[in-house]
Amino acid sequence: MQDRNNFTDIEDFLSNESFRRWVRFQVDDEKWEDWTLEDPQRAKLVEEARLWILAMNISENSVSKLEIERAIENTWNKINNKASKLAETAEDSSYFWKNNWVRSAAAVIVFGMLGSWFYQQNDFLSNSSPIYNELIAENLEGLVEQTNNSNKPQIINLSDGSSVLLQPNSKLSYPKIFIGKERKVYLSGEGFFEISKNPKKPFFVFANEIVTKVLGTSFRIRAYDNQPNIEIIVRTGKVKIISNNTVAKFNKDEIELLPNEALRFVRKNLEFNKITDITTDTTLSSSNNTIEKLSFNFSDTPVAQILKTIEQAYLVDIDFPIEKLKNCHLTTSLNDQPLPEKLKIICRSLGNNTSYEMNGNQITISSEGCD
Known part of the structure; x- marks a missing residue:
């Protein structure tokens, strides 16, 4: 890693993963705060870089302007306290800091607007964590990336019959066809997963x-890159959770979750809390x-x-066809089934050449009625 004492441009900080983790997750393994406060002039450059990172990762639905201003104000209070001790010979250090605060406040507005624009354009820096991009870059299967820039969930059907309900401000990368002995997808944001059972292909x-x-279950993952926690909630079946080797092996043991259990990963302390x-x-x-509250037993x-x-x-x-199906009744359990499988079970039960087509969030069922 480049000696940070030689950092002279904002780009030096933006390209440093340890610095980004400190700004976004408050993980200060490299003692960035102490290093910053050693020199008021250095603090000025650090704060400008910090504002860039905050602006480029702002999500309007999760972080308010007031919260950002409070966080920045707290940081500046620390810098002011340190600067007052260091600048014993300065003629008017308070004037410098007040002027810089005005510049910083203006930077928040400008960079916030830039961050919003980057997000709307689906730029790499807007709603995409470095970890997520590192992971998909290592995959050699030729991934498809689906980004939900709308204000409502989007359904994604995978080649193995699994389905994912992708929430707004989220993205999922997955192969067109799963090959090999494993099925791998990559999430940044939030999604509800219903996985097609295949014990031979986890x-x-x-x-x-x-x-x-x-192996085959339904669960929700909430993993926005600009949030303090990651959460996994199991609805049916069983899942096992480990830390990602690409980042750090901070948890060596698998944690198993059963229905109505959850796991919260606290980024600040790198802790797993099982509920x-x-x-x-x-x-x-x-x-x-809503999908987690409804029963699919009929x-x-x-x-x-x-x-x-x-x-x-x-x-x-x-x-x-409402008229053709108005007298049709079913007794079935559709729990723990991906959306495509739910539709297939219904169509098979109705018979009479009943079939369905799906185009995004629009589903069309053709049928001649009940047997």
Whole structure:
């Protein structure tokens, strides 16, 4: 690593992973804060670089302007205290810092606007963590990247029959066809996964610092790169979680989660906190999405009602022949099934050349009615 005492440009700091981790996750292994406070002039350059990183990773839905201003003000208070001790011969150090604060406040506004523009343009620096990009760069399968820049979830169907409900401000990279003995996808943001069962071909979700391994189950991962925590909540089945070797092997043992259990990875302390009952955690219990609250067990239920439940869960639109299916009822369990499999089970149960087509969040079902 380049000697940071030789850093003279903002680009030197932006390209330094340790510096980015300190700014974004408050992980200060390299003692950046102490080093910064040693020299008021150095602090000026560090703060400008810090503002760049904050601006380029702002998410309007998760970080308010007030929170950013408070964080910057706290940092400047520390710098001011240190500077007052160091600048014994300065004629008017307070004037310098006040002027610099005005410049910094202006930089927040300008860089915030730049960050928002970068995000809208799907630029590398907007909503994409360095870890995520390092991971997909190492994959040799030829990945497809799906980014959700809308204000509602998007459904992604994978080649193995699995499905992912990708939340806004999130992205998923995956191969067109899974090859080899493993299935790997890469997430930055939040997604609800329903994985097609295949014991011979385990499924891995790489979400920044952590890796989730499954065989066939449903679970949610929340791994925004600008948030203090990563969370995994299991709805059905079983998952195993380890730390990502690409970043650091800070957790050597697998952590197993069962239904209604969760794991919170605290980035600041690199700690794994297991929650054995998500109802006891107000943050987790209040953040459940609609798909996690609905039951997919049906007993002599009208098909129209089943399709309505699917619409609510996945936020999709389903077009089907209402008159032909109005007298059709089904008894079935669609829990722990990806969306494509749910639709296939319904179509097979109805018979009479019933089939479906899916185009994004629009589903069309063709049928001649019940057998």
